Amino acid sequence: MKYRQLTKEQFEELHEEFAKFLATQQIDVAEWNEIKKSKPEVAEEEMNLFSDLVWEGVLKKVNYLEHFSTDNLNLFRCDTEHIQRIVVTVSKDGFNFLKEADYKWFVENSKDDSIEYFKGQKPYLKERNSEIFDLIEKGSVISKGNLFEGVLKLIS
Numbered sequence: 001m002k003y004r005q006l007t008k009e010q011f012e013e014l015h016e017e018f019a020k021f022l023a024t025q026q027i028d029v030a031e032w033n034e035i036k037k038s039k040p041e042v043a044e045e046e047m048n049l050f051s052d053l054v055w056e057g058v059l060k061k062v063n064y065l066e067h068f069s070t071d072n073l074n075l076f077r078c079d080t081e082h083i084q085r086i087v088v089t090v091s092k093d094g095f096n097f098l099k100e101a102d103y104k105w106f107v108e109n110s111k112d113d114s115i116e117y118f119k120g121q122k123p124y125l126k127e128r129n130s131e132i133f134d135l136i137e138k139g140s141v142i143s144k145g146n147l148f149e150g151v152l153k154l155i156s
Contacts, residue, residue, distance in 0.1 A: 001048040003055040003133050011047070014054065021050045059129035064145035065136070070096045073106075075148040076140065078132055084121040086151050090114055110154055117155045 011018060022032055025046070036043045067074040073088040088106070092114045096102050106115065124131050136142070 002052045002130070004051065004137070005048055006051045006054060010054075017054075018050055021053070022046065055133065056129060058142075059132050062132050062142050064143045064148050065132065065140040066143045066147060067135070067138070067140040068097045068103075069139075070098055073097050074140070075151060076135065077145065077148050077152075078128065080128070082121050082123045083131065084148075085119070086148060086155070087118040088151065089116045089118075091116070110151075117151065119152070119155060 006014070019029075022028075027035070027046070032043075035046075062078055065076040065078065067076075071089065075086040075088070077084040090097075090102075090106060090112075095105075095114075097106070109115070126134075
């Protein structure tokens with residue numbers, strides 16, 4: 001397995017797609033139920049294969065990621081050959097990016113002296129989708145890139 005198996009909730013959301021996937025393997029509902037009972041390892045393999053296909057489809061479309069933590073904000077642009085990163089830190093007592101009021105203050109005061117911006121880029125050390133998946137597993141979320149592009153414009 002390349003990524004991780006989808007959660008029960010994700011499988012439930014994608015039940016129609018999973019059924020079509022099984023149909024491409026000539027597995028109907030009755031046969032699937034029998035496989036789950038008598039050959040759970042085969043059922044697990046099918047679920048893993050489907051999960052990897054779903055993840056590949058999602059990850060290849062990812063262009064931006066964001067990761068908020070209490071003391072910094074990590075913004076990523078996932079290009080074809082390399083990943084760009086902007087780190088934002090605020091040196092203000094008690095500041096917390098996860099608090100709505102603090103985040104709003106950051107947006108409204110983005111040129112304040114207490115805010116530092118760091119920008120860099122690096123080539124992918126592993127396959128692009130694997131690195132993006134690792135960032136998602138560590139808490140990054142897929143975004144449309146408005147924040148990345150806005151901050152990049154601000155600091156360029």
